[in-house]
Amino acid sequence: MLVGSVGDLGDGTVETFEYPLEGTRNFLTRIEGAAWGGVGSDGDIVAYNGLCTHMGCSVEGLVTPEQEMAGPCSCHYTTFDLSKGGMVVSGAATTDLPQVRLEIEDGDIYATGIDGLVYGYRNNLRDGTPIEAATEE
Amino acid sequence: MAADNPNTSEVPIPPTGAERSTRSCRYCIVGCGYEVYKWPVGEEGGPSADENALGIDYPAGYGEWPSPNMHEIIQENGQEYHVLFKPDTEYPVNEGGSHSVRGGTQAQSLYSPNNEDYDDRLKQPQIRIGGDLVTVDWDTAIEAWARATEIATENGENPNGYGQKLYFYQFIENTFAGTKLCHDVIGSPNWGGHNRPALTTEVPGLVNAGLAQWSYAYEDAAEADTIVLAGADPKENQDVIFSKWINEEGDADIVFIDPRKKFTANYAENNGGIHLQVNEATDPILLNAIARHIVDQGWHDEGFIEEWVMDNRETIDEEGWYQEEFGLTPEEYYDLLDDSRYAPENAAETTGVPAEDIREAAELIAQPDADETNTLFMLEKGLIWGWSHENTGAMANLTLITGSVGRPGTGITRAGGHQEGFWTNGAEGDAIAERSTQTFDGEKVEGVTVPPNTVERVRDGEIKHWHVIGNDPARHSYATQDLRNSIRERTSGAQPQTADIDEIERAFRERIENGGMVVTHQELYPNTTTQYADILLPAKAVESGEGGDYHRWNGERRFRQYQGFMEGPSGAKEDWEIFSMMGQRLGADDMDWESSREIFNLIAEEYPGAGGDHSLEGIAPAAEANDMTPAEYMETVEEGVQQPIYEENGEVQGTPRIHAPDGEREVMDHRFHTSTGEAIFQRVDWDRVVDPDDGTTIGDVYEQLSPGEDEIWVTNGRLQHLWQNMYTHQRLEYVQKRFPQNILQLHPNDAADREIEAGDLVEIVNDDVLNIHGENTEGSFTAVAYVVDEDDAAQGQAVSEGLAYTYWLYPDQVNNDVNPAYLDPANPNPGYKYGKGRIRRLGESEVKDEMSFKPMNIAPE
Incomplete structure (x- = not known):
C-alpha cells in the first residue's frame, strides 16, 4: 500500500497512515541515522504502529526523529528506539513497537507488512476491515 | 501481508x-x-x-x-x-x-x-560423584543430606556445623518449614537470608525506632502532598506504584534522593519536585542537614514529638541494647543535628547537594504552611545496602520530627524487594541466644550476642554443611570473588566415587574432618553456587504456579492466596516437602505434612503471629465461622486482606495502615512498637565509632571506601526489565534482547578518558576490596559500556563524572565481586552499594550493534 513519498519526507517529518486495517494508525518518519529495516538511500526511513504496546495509548505525537525515539508514552512513559526495530528503551511495554515493513519503488514508499502484533489485536488482519477493501469501496 | x-x-x-x-x-x-x-x-x-x-x-x-x-x-x-x-x-x-x-x-x-x-531446569536429584553431578533417587539424596548434617553437627552435639541460606521472601509455608528445620530440628543459629548473611532486619534504624518497615497503604502514595524517595526508585523496581499510585492517582511533589539523574529525577524536577543528586555514600549527612533545617526553622511537629517520642533516657536504655546504644532523646537528637557538619552549607561540600536545594527539600518535606504535614517517606536498597543503621535511622527521624505517620497520605515504608512470606515457629530466638558465636561491642554496650554472619562462618570453617535454598550466595554476597575462593577451597577435598550411601558418607566425613565443607543446593536452575554443590535438589517453582496453593503479602501487607495451576517437572518437589523429608529423617515427628495447605492451616491456627504487624489471627476464627479450613477460607478472600488481620462478625477484617493514632486499631497494643508506645529518635552520626578497638568511625570507613587515583565509584541497582539473578530473565528472549549483557553506565568524559565508547566491553577491577574481617581482597567483573553522547542526553547524563552504575546481579557479570566486606557491626548488613574500581576497555563487545544505547532518563516535561 502506498504510504508516502521519499521526496516529501524531509528531516523531522512525521506522517501518519492507516494500515493494514481501518483504524490501525501508523507513523512514517525519517530519523537521524540508519535503522533496522530502514529504507531509502541512507536506510533512515521507518514506519511504526502508533499505539504503545503497554496499554494502548498513542505515541504518534511523541515521535522525535532527531532523537530516533518515540515516547515517553503519555500514559506510563515507555520509550521506543526507532533505530532498533522499536525496541523498548525504558518502560513497561511487553513487546516492541510493531514495525511496518517498507519498500521503495520510484520514490514512492509502500507498506508491505508489519513485524509484531498491533496493540489490541490477536492477529493484525483479523477483527477489522482491511484497508484495501475500504479503498476499493 | x-x-x-x-x-x-x-x-x-x-x-x-x-x-x-x-x-x-x-x-x-x-x-x-x-x-x-x-x-x-x-x-x-x-x-x-x-x-x-x-x-x-x-x-x-x-x-x-x-x-x-x-x-x-x-x-x-x-x-x-x-x-x-x-x-x-x-x-x-x-x-x-x-x-x-x-x-x-x-x-x-x-x-x-x-x-x-x-532445558537446564533441574529435574532430578543429583550428587557430585568423581567430580560430576550424577542423577540419583530422592531417597539417596535425602539420606546423603542427612549424613552430611550428622557429620557436620557431630550427631547434633554441635548444631552450628549446619548452616542454612534460605530466602526471606517466598511463601510462609516454605519459610516456616525451612526455618523449623534449621532452628528447631537441628538447633543451628547459622541462618542467612537470600540477600544478607544473618537473620537481621534490613532497616535497623527504622524498626528500632519503633516503626514498621511496611506501614503504609498504597493509597497513601496517591494522597500524599510530598513523597520522599531516598535510595528508592519505584519507576525502576515498583512500576505500578509509580505509574498508578504516584503518577495516575496522585499529585505529590517528589523529593528524589539519588546519585543518578535518572528518569524519576527528571520526572520530579519536571513536576514541582526536586532531585538531590547526592554524592555516593554521603546520605546520612544530607538527611541530617535536611532535618537540621526543619528544626532550625521551627517546622518540626513539637506536639507530636512531645506526645509520641520517648524523651526519658533511662526508659530508652531499658528498651533494649540497640536503643541504649543508638536511641536518643529529642534534646540529644537536636544537639547532634547542631554539629556544624550538618549545617546546609557544610553539608553541601560533602554531599554535593547545594545548600539551597537542601533548604528547598526541607520545606517540601515539612510543609510549614499546611495544617498537617502529609509527606510519605519511601526508602529502599540505596539506603539499606550502605550505612544501614545511619541511613534508615535518618529516614525514621525525618518521619518523627514531621509527625507525618499513621494518617492517609503519610507514613514511612520500604519501597522494593520481593513479596514477603517469612514465617517461623519462634525457635530462632533460642538458637541465636544460646549458640550464636557473634557479639557486638559498641560505645555503650559490650558483648551483646547478635545473629551470626553466616558468610563469615563459611569462610572461617564453623559451617561444615551449607544448605543453600533458592539463592546464589557465590554470586550475590559481598566481596564474592574472595568468597568463591573460600568455597572452592573448602569443597575441593574428598569426593564420593560411587552413589553408594556409605561411600558418600566416607567422602563427606573425610572432607569435613579436614576442614572442608559439603554444599547442598536446592534450586530451580543451576547457577554459580551449583558449581560447588555436592547435593543438588530440584525444587518446584511455586511462585510461578507450580505445585500447591500458597500465601504471602505485598508492600501494603495485603495477604492473599496464590493458587497453583501447573505441575512443573515431575521429578522436582516443593520446598516444604523436601524440608519435611529432611526433618523426619532427623527424627522430627511433627513435619509429616501432606500439602502446603496443611502447613498454612497449622500456621493460621497455632502460629498466627498475634499482635504483630503481620498478624494472621483473624483467619482461623473466620474460617471456623464459615465451616471451612483456613486455606479454604482464604480461597474466598479474592482481594486479599491487609495485615494485621482480625475477625469481625465471622469474616476477616484488615488494617489499612500501621501507626494510626489513638482511636484506631493499633498493633501490639501501642501506636509505635516499643514498651511505652512511643517512638525513639536514632543516633545518626558520621563520627560514630564502628570499631572500638582502634576508634574507626563511619567517616574513616568512608575514606577507605572512596575511590583512589584512577578509580571511580561503581554503584549498582535495578533495571526495570530484570529481576534479581535473572533466573527467568536470562531465558526470556524479549528481555535478553534489551540487555544481552550487563551494562556499565559511564559519563562520556570518564569514557573518553579511557578511550571507551558505547558498546565496548569493559573490565572493572578493584584490587583493594575493603574487608573489615581481615586483609583486603581483589575483585573484578565485565560489562558493556552504556555511554550517551551529550547531544543525545536531552535531560542530562544519568551518571556524573566519577560515578559508574551497573545492574546488580547479572549472571557471570556480577558487580558484587568488587563490593566491600563492610557490614554494620551492630546489624551485619552489607554495604553492597559502595563499590569502586578502575575501568579499562577490553574491546568491542559482541552486542555493540544489537543493543540500544538511547538515554533511559527521558521524562515527560
Missing part, C-alpha cells in the same frame, strides 16, 4: 470454558493481581465478549489486551495447554490492568519442555 514474526503473529483467545485461577505476580513486592487462563491447545474462543473467557470484544481496548508475551504453551502428561497471564483489572493493587514489564511477561517464564531455553 500479515505480520510474520512467528513469536508475535497471533495470541490465542481463551474459550469460555478455560480454567481460571488467580494469583499475584511472581516478582516484586507490589503484588499486582493476575488472572491465569489455561486451556488445551486446539481450542479457542471467539472475538466477541460472549465467546471468550476474558469477556472482552476484540480488538481489545485500553488495558485489556493480552500481549504475545502474556502467553505460553506448557505441556503436562503429554497434553499441551495454552496459558495466558493477564493483569487482573479488578484487583485493588493494579485495578484497570496496570502492569510492569516483568509481570506482563511472566507467562514466558513458565517451565515448558517445548522451550529449549528451559
